[in-house]
Amino acid sequence: PITGLYEEVAEIDFASMYPAMMVRHNISPETVDCACCPDNAAPEIGYSTCRRREGLVTRTLRPILARRQELKRLRNAAAGAARERYDQRQTALKWILVTCFGYLGYKNARFGKIEAHETVTAYAREKLLTARALAEARGFRVLHAIVDSLWLQKPGATEAEVRDLCRVIREAVGIDINLEGFYKWLSFLPSRVDPAVSVANRYLGAFRSGALKLRGIDLRRSDTPPFVAEAQQRMVEVLGEADDLAGFAARIPRVLEILEEYAWRLLEGQVRLEALTIRRTASKEAHQYTTNSQIGLASRQLADRGVAIRPGERVQYVISDADAPDAASRVLALPLLGPDAAYDAGKYLELLCRAAETLLWHHGYDCRRLEELLAARGAIGAGRWPAGRSPAPGPR
Numbered sequence: 001p002i003t004g005l006y007e008e009v010a011e012i013d014f015a016s017m018y019p020a021m022m023v024r025h026n027i028s029p030e031t032v033d034c035a036c037c038p039d040n041a042a043p044e045i046g047y048s049t050c051r052r053r054e055g056l057v058t059r060t061l062r063p064i065l066a067r068r069q070e071l072k073r074l075r076n077a078a079a080g081a082a083r084e085r086y087d088q089r090q091t092a093l094k095w096i097l098v099t100c101f102g103y104l105g106y107k108n109a110r111f112g113k114i115e116a117h118e119t120v121t122a123y124a125r126e127k128l129l130t131a132r133a134l135a136e137a138r139g140f141r142v143l144h145a146i147v148d149s150l151w152l153q154k155p156g157a158t159e160a161e162v163r164d165l166c167r168v169i170r171e172a173v174g175i176d177i178n179l180e181g182f183y184k185w186l187s188f189l190p191s192r193v194d195p196a197v198s199v200a201n202r203y204l205g206a207f208r209s210g211a212l213k214l215r216g217i218d219l220r221r222s223d224t225p226p227f228v229a230e231a232q233q234r235m236v237e238v239l240g241e242a243d244d245l246a247g248f249a250a251r252i253p254r255v256l257e258i259l260e261e262y263a264w265r266l267l268e269g270q271v272r273l274e275a276l277t278i279r280r281t282a283s284k285e286a287h288q289y290t291t292n293s294q295i296g297l298a299s300r301q302l303a304d305r306g307v308a309i310r311p312g313e314r315v316q317y318v319i320s321d322a323d324a325p326d327a328a329s330r331v332l333a334l335p336l337l338g339p340d341a342a343y344d345a346g347k348y349l350e351l352l353c354r355a356a357e358t359l360l361w362h363h364g365y366d367c368r369r370l371e372e373l374l375a376a377r378g379a380i381g382a383g384r385w386p387a388g389r390s391p392a393p394g395p396r
Contacts, residue, residue, distance in 0.1 A: 001144035001151070001188040003198045005362040007245045009143060009205070010152045010162045011180040012169075014127070016068065017148035019061045019097040020175050021123045022104075028055020029104070029113035042119045043126040049119065056111065061100060068093040124148070127173040134169050144188060146200050151186065181207040185239075185248050187362060189217070192354075204359070206240040218355040225351065227275040231262040232355040239359060252360060256373060259356045263374050266345050266352065276343050277316045277334055282309050292327040294319065301333045322347040349374075 014020070021027065025042070031050040041048045068090050075086035103109045105117030124147065131150055132142050138161075140152040152162070159179065166177045186205035191197040202216030214220055214236065219229040235255045242248040265271055280295045286303035289296030298317035299309045309315060316334035322344050324330050332341055353367045353374075360370075 001146075001198050001200065001203065003188050003190045004143075005185065005187045005245060005248070006143065006153060007183070007185050008153065008155075008157070009183040009186045010157065011183065012131075012150050012152065012162065012166055012177055013180045014131075014148040015176040015178060016065060016094070016097050017124060017127075017175060018101040018120055019065060021120055021127070022100070023058050023061050023065060024174055025049050025119070025123055026051070026055055026058050027104075027116055027119050027123075028057035029111050029116050031055035031058070032113060032116045032119050042122045045118055045122045047115050047119045047122075057100065057104070057116075061097065064093055064096060068097070127175060130173050131169045131177065134172060135165060138165055138168075140165070143186075144200075144203075149180070181209060181211075183213075184208055184243050185245055187359075189358060189361060204236065206242065210240065212236060212240050217358050218351075223278055223280045224355075225276045225278055225348065227262070227266075227271055227348070228351050228355050230275075231258060231352060232359070234258050235356060235359050249363065252363060252365075255356065255359065256370075259352065259370065260374060260377055262352055263349055266348055269342075271343070271348075273318055273337055273341060273343060274334075276318050276348060278319065279314050279316050282311055282313050282315050284311055285309070292330070294331050297327060297331050298333040301328070301331075301336060305336070307335070319344045319347045 026049050031053065033047045034050040037051045038048050040051055071086050071090035071093065075083055075090060078086055101117070101120060104112060104120065105114045106112045128145055128147070128150070132145055135142055135150065135152055138154075140154045140157070142150055143153055144151040152165075154161075159182065162179050162182075166179060169177050183205040184207065187203060189199060189202045189204075191199050191202075199216065204212070204214045204217055206212055217232070218224045219232045219236070224232075235258050238251050238254045238258070239248055242251055278294070282295060282299055286296075286299035286309045289299060294317065295315055298315050301317075302309055302315070317331045318334065318337060318341070319330065320332045320341065320343060321329055350367065353370045356370055357365060357367050
């Protein structure tokens, strides 16, 4: 994506893109790279797909796609409980369709074949690039395009104009594509490691309908403490009220008030320890962690007390003193928290400021500036907050 904060952006999405292509191009393990139809080749990679017989995957997906399309039609025509019921049913079919692509290339699938998987992605690239070219030919600026979605901007563009573009794309590529909606504002965020580099799936925005779309930010991450996720959710909801970029900027003071409120609660010891829990997935056995990473320390704490941690299991812990000389004191696994346990307020303030930075990055609010603002308001001491500062234990 082109990193930045934008208004009046339209998002268009292909409908069930991958399964629809598998049906349209007859992509199935036994039909890919067939000898009888060498001229029917996929773009770039050259694998042919059979025209003479319908594949097993194609036959399986065709009625599911048709059923989902019908359920979506019924949903759009219904209201209340009936609308919700139809929506749940079409969503269930959506996830069946999503998994069908992954199994094409899964090494343990009985019907898997990597060439079929590659053929799908080859067609996907071609169709996405075709859609981009058609959009640009009609005067739209493509801010971002990934897998089956495009974000377009054009001064004064109407909904009818975008829907007409969808019709042109649909006719060109043979896959249904629809208008997801218009954003009042949309923020494409840079990498935290290198701000000069954009990130494909890290953005947030507010639709004209009032719905929010959040991808890759703190509250969407499973390892974000609930306390920090709650603060960021409140900040996003405030910004979501804005109708344009001017309204976004006007609501920044309210966002900073929320940040200050949560900073005070941290430093006054008013946060439940469970609300500061970090959840991460173990990638190895406890004894296999050779460095003093937080998850490694928590896993070893549990293992030392007879609780075996297997790869793939969730480990929950609280940061007690991130920079303690004794590594074992830096975190506390959740089951080991006692009534006198304390948390590292400085470290959690850092996480809190990072959550605010994500939302306000394009207005120049990085963590250092946010720290200075909190210090000026008396929420924290002047200068860098001390690592390992632990207030009185919060209630459990």
